[in-house]
Amino acid sequence: MALDEFGLIRRYFQRVPSAGTDTGAGAGVPVRLGIGDDAALLDLPPGESLAVTTDTLVAGRHFPLTATAFDIGWKALAVNLSDLAAMGSRPQGVTLALTLPEADPDWLAGLSAGFFTLADAEGVPLIGGDTTRGPLSLTVTALGSVPPALALRRDGARPGDLICVSGTLGDAGLGLALALDAVPAGVANAVTGLSAAARDHALARLHRPSPRLALGLALRGIATAAMDVSDGLLQDLGHLLAASAGTGGPLGARLQLEHLPLSSALTALAGSGDAGREQMLAWALAVGDDYELLFTLPPAAEKRLPALADALALPLACIGRVTEAPGLDLRWHGQVLDVALPGGYRHFS
Ligand SMILES: Nc1ncnc2c1ncn2[C@@H]1O[C@H](COP(=O)(O)OP(=O)(O)O)[C@@H](O)[C@H]1O
Numbered sequence: 001m002a003l004d005e006f007g008l009i010r011r012y013f014q015r016v017p018s019a020g021t022d023t024g025a026g027a028g029v030p031v032r033l034g035i036g037d038d039a040a041l042l043d044l045p046p047g048e049s050l051a052v053t054t055d056t057l058v059a060g061r062h063f064p065l066t067a068t069a070f071d072i073g074w075k076a077l078a079v080n081l082s083d084l085a086a087m088g089s090r091p092q093g094v095t096l097a098l099t100l101p102e103a104d105p106d107w108l109a110g111l112s113a114g115f116f117t118l119a120d121a122e123g124v125p126l127i128g129g130d131t132t133r134g135p136l137s138l139t140v141t142a143l144g145s146v147p148p149a150l151a152l153r154r155d156g157a158r159p160g161d162l163i164c165v166s167g168t169l170g171d172a173g174l175g176l177a178l179a180l181d182a183v184p185a186g187v188a189n190a191v192t193g194l195s196a197a198a199r200d201h202a203l204a205r206l207h208r209p210s211p212r213l214a215l216g217l218a219l220r221g222i223a224t225a226a227m228d229v230s231d232g233l234l235q236d237l238g239h240l241l242a243a244s245a246g247t248g249g250p251l252g253a254r255l256q257l258e259h260l261p262l263s264s265a266l267t268a269l270a271g272s273g274d275a276g277r278e279q280m281l282a283w284a285l286a287v288g289d290d291y292e293l294l295f296t297l298p299p300a301a302e303k304r305l306p307a308l309a310d311a312l313a314l315p316l317a318c319i320g321r322v323t324e325a326p327g328l329d330l331r332w333h334g335q336v337l338d339v340a341l342p343g344g345y346r347h348f349s
């Protein structure tokens, strides 16, 4: 039987309510009313604010046309949960607005599997959405909660704070070059020399980013500012510093780029001559799609990072400091960086 709009929603997105709840969202999840009415109803924990964020993924713009349905479903959710993580908020529910050229059952099954694999791992219910016909795009709205005084905002960084980042940077940049078959000629040999496992890791980082939700919660009350890295570390750090500018005028940063946290693939590239180092820096600093957390810490909090990294099984690296002097002072082993870097990802540029 042909799959119409409502059949499609029921088959791939509406979960069967489980006994004892009126939504099927599961015990302890504050959804009063989920999919099926004109709007969902959510109860927030007392004293907490609603954190709301939305991001769209457009085919050919946010993911290669060769991406699998599973990866597209995963990524649409992951990039939105990453924004909730960056606010130090706990996800409470998400909506999915889906525009599809056609209702292909195999493709929809893959999309739904990718979306719910991550949603279930993070305990996040899908509480509504919209389904329309048109060029492929997905818009997720993620709803979270956080006590307002503990929210990790972009505007709290102060001169002297440490600038830190989770995980590793630049893998998605390498993954995108691999996925688009667009590895720059200067590093083609170095990239060909990577193991199949290293290349698969880079592709997985592009297609299936991990929202750093546990880190966001752990940084409540510790970080002075935070955001996630979607457009490239340098561009996003610029946004954080601009938001944190006080009456004293704009802030800046000094970064020691030899401390950038890199995967073994990017480390190998950095060691493969000047072209390799320059491409590593471009991927790690200026391409984006990393979905790691960038955060600032008062210097006294630095000693807490190793235990936090151990507890979360997630590398946490400090790569520089916030400065009163505006602008970015980029250093490589103490020397001013002599590499011209792209400006990060920008629509319409
Ligand atoms: N069309 C829009 N209307 C209103 N606010 C928007 C619009 N587009 C983006 N914003 C807001 O501008 C800010 C920056 O957006 P963006 O760079 O997309 O953030 P992020 O990287 O966290 O997704 C966010 O606060 C976002 O909510």
Ligand SMILES: Cc1ncc(C[n+]2csc(CCOP(=O)(O)OP(=O)(O)O)c2C)c(N)n1
Pocket: 055, 056, 060, 061, 062, 063, 064, 065, 079, 176, 230, 231, 287, 288, 289, 345, 347
């Ligand atoms: C086919 C394809 N081309 C390019 C990219 C790289 N890319 C596209 S959007 C983007 C930045 C993040 O997207 P944006 O819409 O700016 O998200 P936001 O900053 O709002 O979270 C990047 C790095 C990609 N992932 N796939």
Ligand SMILES: [Mg+2]
Pocket: 054, 055
């Ligand atoms: Mg956005």
